Amino acid sequence: MIGVFDSGHGGLTVLRALVDAAPDRPFVYLGDHAAAPYGSRGEDDIYRLTIRGMEHLFAQGCGLVVIACNTAAAVALRRLQQTWLPGAYPGRNVLGVLVPMVEAITRVPWMIDTVPPDHLAEPRTVGVFATQATVNSGSFPREIGKRAPSVRVVQQACPDLVPLIERGAPDGDLAPVVAGYVAALLAQLNGQPLDAVVLGCTHYPLVARLFERALPPGVEVLCQPTLTARSLDQYLERHPEYRPAPGEGGVRFFTTGSAPLVSELAGRFFGHPTPFERLSP
Structure with missing residues (x-):
């Protein structure tokens, strides 16, 4: 499975492009709505929250995660790739929309x-x-x-x-x-x-x-959504070890906030109903 992480609803615009480009791939989306927005937070706080999001998605079985939040990608991506990921989760990887x-x-x-x-x-x-x-x-x-x-x-x-x-x-x-x-x-x-x-x-x-x-x-x-979808395709061509098996498509939606409220509002970002499940922060 491929994880998609955002501080709230915005990453659903990226997820929609990813699903449209490859509907047979399985995705797991996590919105950290309980802590949103990230844009006004300090760098250490953003890094901590991003690490927590990665841990949740890896626990769901994701081998690869796309950080679909520019704030998290800009502040945390390089640091977590270089100092956290190799020791904590070798064999898994994290990409970002800024790239x-x-x-x-x-x-x-x-x-x-x-x-x-x-x-x-x-x-x-x-x-x-x-x-x-x-x-x-x-x-x-x-x-x-x-x-x-x-x-x-x-x-x-x-x-x-x-x-x-x-x-x-x-x-x-x-x-x-x-x-x-x-x-x-x-x-x-x-x-x-x-x-x-x-x-x-x-x-x-x-x-x-x-x-x-x-x-x-x-x-x-x-x-960014279309560019990110194209970039993910190219990445999976170079790294087939992260490519999910064909025919396993589908999306699960998780939030650290109120699942009913998030589900009601998020469909506007994704373009389809988004039945979110609550994930404990």
């Missing part, structure tokens, strides 16, 4: 930490909309800068978006908030052109249309 986005922007594989001498990335400016913790981590500018130094990265934290999206706020409430964050990012550019933006939170694809409406014409909007 496919960095690869798509730089066109350089994640495992290459420095730009190859013959790689000439096109100079351009990329904006990143993300949670405060993801912005504070510096993961996007750091990892993009290693692989494509000619790409300028400008970040904008969006602290109010996840709570609004989680509670199902209407477009009338969301649109001015999104427009305000877009205006703040553009103000950092001092009139310089913007080529593309990263929606660096898995909640944000649900309001991608509002970002597109607020951004200048011609700015490319990069969302």
Whole structure:
């Protein structure tokens, strides 16, 4: 089985893309709704919560987990891969949604930490909309800068978006908030052109249309679910030991919060009913 972890509902946008790409694969989703949101938490707290989520998913029989939470991936992924996973769970692995986005922007594989001498990335400016913790981590500018130094990265934290999206706020409430964050990012550019933006939170694809409406014409909007599904396929081709047996498709949904409440709200993110089961925190 393949696990998918998020602090709340947002990872369901990634899960939907994974299921659509390979409906015969079995998935287990865990939303840490009791501790959400992660974006305003400190790094050590995020790391601890992420480790706890991995332990729950490994206990469910997952050999591979995708961290479908940009905050957790940005803050905790490299640390847990290097210092926790090898000793605690050898033979299992954890991936994150930040990796496919960095690869798509730089066109350089994640495992290459420095730009190859013959790689000439096109100079351009990329904006990143993300949670405060993801912005504070510096993961996007750091990892993009290693692989494509000619790409300028400008970040904008969006602290109010996840709570609004989680509670199902209407477009009338969301649109001015999104427009305000877009205006703040553009103000950092001092009139310089913007080529593309990263929606660096898995909640944000649900309001991608509002970002597109607020951004200048011609700015490319990069969302993570499709890129993550493509990246997982490529990873499983390289690592068949993590590939589930065919014909075992299906999804189980777990939450550390209220299962009835989460089930009621989460279907909007996944596009189908999501019968969550309660997992003790």
